[in-house]
Amino acid sequence: xxxxxxxxxxxxxxxxxxxxxxxxxxxxxxxxxxxxxxxxxxxxxxxxxxxxxxxxxxxxxxxxxxxxxxxxxxxxxxxxxxxxxxxxxxxxxxxxxxxxxxxxxxxxxxxxxxxxxxxxxxxxxxxxxxxxxxxxxxxxxxxxxxxxxxxxxxxxxxxxxxxxxxxxxxxxxxxxxxxxxxxxxxxxxxxxxxxxxxxxxxxxxxxxxxxxxxxxxxxxxxxxxxxxxxxxxxxxxxxxxxxxxxxxxxxxxxxxxxxxxxxxxxxxxxxxxxxxxxxxxxxxxxxxxxxxxxxxxxxxxxxxxxx
Numbered sequence: 001x002x003x004x005x006x007x008x009x010x011x012x013x014x015x016x017x018x019x020x021x022x023x024x025x026x027x028x029x030x031x032x033x034x035x036x037x038x039x040x041x042x043x044x045x046x047x048x049x050x051x052x053x054x055x056x057x058x059x060x061x062x063x064x065x066x067x068x069x070x071x072x073x074x075x076x077x078x079x080x081x082x083x084x085x086x087x088x089x090x091x092x093x094x095x096x097x098x099x100x101x102x103x104x105x106x107x108x109x110x111x112x113x114x115x116x117x118x119x120x121x122x123x124x125x126x127x128x129x130x131x132x133x134x135x136x137x138x139x140x141x142x143x144x145x146x147x148x149x150x151x152x153x154x155x156x157x158x159x160x161x162x163x164x165x166x167x168x169x170x171x172x173x174x175x176x177x178x179x180x181x182x183x184x185x186x187x188x189x190x191x192x193x194x195x196x197x198x199x200x201x202x203x204x205x206x207x208x209x210x211x212x213x214x215x216x217x218x219x220x221x222x223x224x225x226x227x228x229x230x231x232x233x234x235x236x237x238x239x240x241x242x243x244x245x246x247x248x249x250x251x252x253x254x255x256x257x258x259x260x261x262x263x264x265x266x267x268x269x270x271x272x273x274x275x276x277x278x279x280x281x282x283x284x285x286x287x288x289x290x291x292x293x294x295x296x297x298x299x300x301x302x303x304x305x306x307x
Contacts (some may be wrong), residue, residue, distance in 0.1 A: 002069045002163050004029060004091050006084055008076050010129035010257060011101050014144060017045050017054045022169025027058040030258035035059055037135025038067045047139025047178050050302040068093030071162055074100040078272045081107050092119055097158050099123040099148050101192055104272035105183050108151055122179035123148040124186045137158040141251045145172035149179030184228045189243040192221040194256035195294040205252025218244055224277050230284035234275035265305035270298050
């Protein structure tokens with residue numbers, strides 16, 4: 001398959017490198033020092049799943065230089081969805097499938113008006129990695145899985161074919177018939193761990209084991225699941241408990257990317273995570289007191305460290 005990776009960070013880097021190692025024609029779209037390092041020295045992936053050096057690495061800052069592709073893995077930050085969506089128009093051919101892998105629950109809906117409904121599917125990335133230095137991605141956990149599916153539900157030949165390409169490249173992939181449920185499965189978990197690892201500036205091991213912090217983790221998961229049900233998603237009564245149990249299964253060093261951005265003084269995805277829960281709670285008349293505290297306490301840092 002011919003594949004473009006839009007954003008070569010903690011999501012696009014590991015999956016794109018694996019697909020390239022699996023024999024697919026992969027080009028990364030990146031910028032700055034990270035792009036230069038990839039072009040000159042290749043892309044290195046290091047961490048719990050082993051080390052790999054993709055050299056040479058096909059990388060550019062110009063999507064038009066790639067031409068139409070079979071699959072786009074769309075891995076930019078949430079605030080760049082619209083601008084990056086416009087920029088990738090040259091990658092879109094008659095049968096191109098775009099898989100948005102943002103945190104949150106609305107990236108696909110935001111891309112549809114730009115690229116057309118037939119080109120966009122829903123996607124979920126389960127991976128914990130960050131850019132440690134230009135040209136180097138550090139994986140912090142052992143999870144590496146993609147879940148994707150048609151927005152209208154059901155299965156399709158194109159999602160099945162891409163799932164086969166992924167598994168053939170050495171990582172887990174699932175072409176689901178219910179991508180909306182998969183998005184909320186991740187969202188409930190992610191809002192909880194991003195909120196509490198960012199608020200405390202601590203890793204998941206500390207958050208889930210401290211007797212005063214763990215109840216807040218559970219509260220955030222419960223508030224998020226409640227607004228999901230109000231949105232019409234079929235989440236079971238114990239869904240929050242299931243997602244916290246998943247958090248308990250992860251390595252203690254895990255820290256959500258929002259917390260990493262906070263510690264580095266970078267912009268955060270807060271409005272689309274805890275902020276989104278607060279927004280949906282107001283819409284449906286559901287109280288979200290812990291998410292409101294998280295959002296309010298972190299809001300001054302939303303666009304980077306305050307002056």
